[in-house]
Amino acid sequence: MKVILSINPVRFPLTGIGRYTFELAQNLKKLPQIEELMFFSGSRFVRDLPETTQFSGHTSSTSANFRGAILKSRVAVKIYRTTSALANRYALRGHASHVFHGPNFYLPPFDGPSVCTFHDLSVFTWAHCSPPERVRFMRKEIALTLKRADMLITDSEYTRQEIASYFSWPLEKIRAVSLACSSDFRPRTADELSPTLRKHGLSPGGYSLFVGTIEPRKNLDVLLDAYALLPQSMRQQWPLVLIGYRGWRSEKLHARIEAAVTEGWMHHLGFVDSNELPLLYAGARVFVFPSLYEGFGLPVLEAMASGIPVVCSNSSTLPEVTGDAAAMCEPQDVDTLSRLIATGLEDEIWRGEAKSKGLLQASSFSWRRCAEETAAVYREVIS
Known part of the structure; x- marks a missing residue:
């Protein structure tokens, strides 16, 4: 051909x-x-x-x-x-x-x-x-x-x-x-992770992660609402880290992000270098992705390949990509999303199962x- x-x-x-x-x-x-x-x-x-x-x-x-x-x-x-x-x-x-x-x-x-x-x-x-x-x-x-x-x-x-x-x-x-996804997305040791995470004020297993453009379709208002429902002690122990470009129609959302950063339970890193991104994935305790609509959903695949438990919405293509490896809920269900994030942070049995299932699912792509x-x-x- x-x-x-x-x-x-x-x-x-x-x-x-x-x-x-x-x-x-x-x-x-x-x-x-x-x-x-x-x-x-x-x-x-x-x-x-x-x-x-x-x-x-x-x-x-x-x-x-x-x-x-x-x-x-x-x-x-x-x-x-x-x-x-x-x-x-x-x-x-x-x-x-x-x-x-x-x-x-x-x-x-x-x-x-x-x-x-x-x-x-x-x-x-x-x-x-x-x-x-x-x-x-x-x-x-x-x-x-x-x-x-x-x-x-x-x-x-x-x-x-x-x-x-x-x-x-x-x-x-x-x-x-x-x-x-790239083979760069894989489980890492704490020694591999620490230099990059320390640069951003983070520690291995010490944060939740979202990766994607900051825009309405990613449903970040719901994510912020759900995270705000977590006990303050949990938010302080495992702050939410956002990585991604500033998108269209995101001015009000950025005001909310800045307020959460000031309160101490969020880090907004913006765009990060492609050499650092796999390390920031692998260092997360849980990956959260409540998107309203995706054509594929590459971030959840990158998270699973990194050995990180995934909590996401059940919209569009995401069930197809994650199989039975992720905890899922309706995109607008703030209470259930908050509860699933808490499970992803604290429930070691579920976390172990989610990691194993996620790695197996990711290996099929x-x-x-x-x-x-x-x-x-x-x-x-x-x-």
Whole structure:
């Protein structure tokens, strides 16, 4: 098989879809059935994946601000959409013998077979949780993708069924291919953890953890309410640590976070380096993730792989990812969430069972398997 993979999402520091694209590319290169793998970035072919050293935090921030400004201008978006389609069609001419894979909702005009990965439907079903200009842009791009794609890939069976129902798309033309997490997420010894945790004022097993963008869809208001119901002594002994970018519509939430930090039962670390993140996972006593909606739920997989008990909501894809390893409740059930967090902190019998089940569940996911199942989709569209 000859494959063209768009690597537009690969920007450092790697987050969800960027990580997926990067790992998929690395593992597709290892598959013997892939005769040729070409990488497409912007409107041109590139030799290989970018490296961390090619980017800086300043560059990423500047690019994000520029993209945000472009999206707010309808005229600029129309010009961009027209010119990029022409540039992509020109660059891709003569490659119809390849399969083109867009790993991030978008497909350019292409004469050969095309596959696209849809990670979720949040811009349709949770549009109020995203900036309106981003929603407008993505909805139009997704409409074009649905006209161009021969098959779709989703991260989960939940999203596969959701897409088929929402767009009346043939279910047999959608394949669910699970994600995985890095091997860096694994159980660690206290000696491995202490230097990094000490830097953040933490100790091994001395805190609860949440990882994700600070935005409405992550349901952090409910998490703060649930944590506030715990006895003060428990909150002081095991403070809640939040890790993640500042998201859209989060001003009031950040005011609550600052108040909790002042009261001494929360640490807000913001974005942390990818070298430190696995250590902060492995050092937690319990991982808490009450999200309202996920396309996959990579943080809970990372926590299970780290040997950390998980408490999460039973929404969308999370039951699919955690199996029977996590303690779950309805996303808006503050009292039950608080009770489950207390169990995760204090009940050693449950904690031991949750760790064992979580490690077993996490071991069933791998990037190699993701690449192999994705290559099987390529084979389907060719035949």
